[in-house]
Amino acid sequence: MATFVLIHGGGDVGWSWHLVEAELRARGHDVVAPDLPCEDETKGPAETADLVVREIGDRRDLVVVGHSLGGFTAPLVADRLPVDVLVYLAGMIPDPGETPADWWGNTGYGAAVREQAAKDGGLTGNDDPFIGFYNGVPRELAEEALSRERGQSDATYSAPLPLAAHPDVPTKFILAKDDRFFPADFFRRLAPERLGVVPDEIPGCHCVMLSHPKELAERLVSYLGA
Template sequence: MATFVLLHGGWSGGWVWNEVARILRRAGHEVATPTLTGYGERTHLLRQDVTFSTLVDDVLGVLHYGEFTDVVLVAHSLNGPLGQAVAAHAPQQVARLVLLDAVMIEDGQRTVDAFDSAFTAGIQAWVDAAGQGWFVPRIEPEAGSIDDREARGRHTAMPWLPYLEPVSLPPVTLPRTYVLCTEKSGSPEDTAILAAARRAREAGWTVQDLASGHVPMWTSPAALAELLEAQVTSA
């Protein structure tokens, strides 16, 4: 059996993984779904001094205090670079890194560098206008959408400044998989994700497609859990 540590994306929390975690646990795996500082049920910790290192330490703490080894670390969406950083900082504990429809960066880049500069400027303008210059306000899903039905009001504001920090990414040799959700709408986020998948393939990662929208934890939890379990046998 394996140990999975599942990292959520923007505006979210560990709760987004609930159904996938249930499936994996029923199969006998150990699963941790940490919520990062300032997100989800930890939204009361949203402060201007939350840094990228804060988020890295969140996950390293889970690995340390859980005494986890041979971890399959999965990072979704905006927090792909966080998964990259944790894998680089804890090579003795992380056995495989999986980026799930996530952005990806190179050593010294910022998370926002994965996106088109005009898109990032638009988010910054929103942050300046409604987030005091340092947090991203909570999103309101379209009524009746899958996000609306599944989130049920649980989206929160999120820290912004960590994603403006350059990230140190020492080389790693562990197995790496990129999972590309194939149902795309042509959004700026999709453009960044497709670019990440291309870079992963060029860098020799295993790249796998998943017939799903951007949040397969909601739309295809069983298929996602099966794909994640397959990473154990291929590690």
């Protein structure tokens, strides 16, 4: 039995993982999916990682998964605990010392969105969350997810990642092929550049844990013993 530590993205809640959690538990695994202190201006990356570490407790056989902005928290957890696999899920891959605020410009995100939007008629980067963020999620479920969204503190965006190097643990990257927030081609470039890995690809939107939970759970379980 493994413990999957599921770290949500900016302004989100642990609830966003509930469908994936059910799939993982049905396969005999444990799950930790905490609500992060998104809106707390006294909590930066280090304090956020502290909370996750406390939630994990003495569990072992850890697979740590960071979604979106959770990519800034996941490597901090992997640096502090014995982690079997670190997974970025449509995740922001940070360089040591980089801030989330600087990440967008450093990675060329804006140009990548404009390039993809020119191909798909403006679907990518669309301001309508049901088009640009929750595409592929059943409408009722997407509306519930949207109702649960929270703010994200400036403390998180402005704090440099307090790591000298990426954690020396097996690392995977999963991109969602229908992601209109972080285009697939963007991560096909960035994951090799920053992690030295070729991303694995599954169907789904940016909120792939809600649009394709079974496919995501199957992919995560496939990493056990890798």
